[in-house]
Amino acid sequence: MIFIIDDDEIMAECVARAAGGTVKIFGNAIEAMSAIADGELPDLIFLDILLTGPDGFTFLNETISYKDTVEIPVVIVSSLDFGERDLSTYGVVGVLNKDKMRPDDVRKYVEEYAK
């Protein structure tokens, strides 16, 4: 299962469409954290950073704090420019820029981590 966390509904739907398969969309980090706390462990998370409420890094701090979630691969989907910054300590396996990404970029991560 793939989690998409983005407060922009249409952008989240575009990512879901590109990802295919079983996808759950969350409009904020709290909903996603609650789902994980209820035992839903995704194979891959596409995460926006500038979210309403707790931001993407607050979410990442949560996921890396627990044994059962620390291994979940996360792909940041944001319009922020992270340059060459290494975010692997947060469990981030990739960064997609909303301004430049294409559906194939999303699919690449799905193929690698959620098939």
Place this chain on the structure above:
Amino acid sequence: MDEEVNGILVAAHELKAPLAVLRQLALSFGEMDEKDEHIRSEMISVSERAIKQVNDLAKIRRLEDGLFEMEPVSVRVVCDAVTRELEYLFNHNKRELFIKYSNRSQLVVANKDLLYSVVYNFLLNAMHYSGEGTRAELVVRDCYDKVRIMVRDYGPALPMDVWREMKRGWVAKPTSIAMRPGSSGLGLFIASRFSRYMNAAVGAVRHRDGTSFYVELPSSKQASLF
């Protein structure tokens, strides 16, 4: 910063997310039949250009923080990258792009991203204002201890007031140019701000059958050390 200009920059920032969504929507349709694919690719292309301008405007706000590093930059590498990106657009709009490098100084002191945007904006303007079947020209040459990147179009002449403003080396705010229909002056404003940051001057030459816009950047002496 001028309040009016600041307002434009704030508005641009607000436009960024919806433009990115529009682009994603067009992409998510996937390839369509020939007739509709033309519309879809136009939607993608237009939104990509708009995102680029919005990002450039966002950069103007960050210029004051001095975060853009100046370094020796190869003019040719930057110009080649821009022309590669715009090649499709020129072909699609039936414009020819003529490129000539006659500069001996290969390196200038600049910021690569900002220089890219300056050349991109000049060429995009040239494409827009050159008529179908005509050409735009990109010429790079030495100019004493500077390198001049000049983009010539065959569109309407530049009005005297804008030309005078450009003579001082930069443009204070975006001004629509009545003789150039559809022009917001945004590209010129962006190019001017970025050039000013790089200690480069922008200028224009009026021709009877068009306009040449140019930017002059100081040559880097680093290569002469070898």
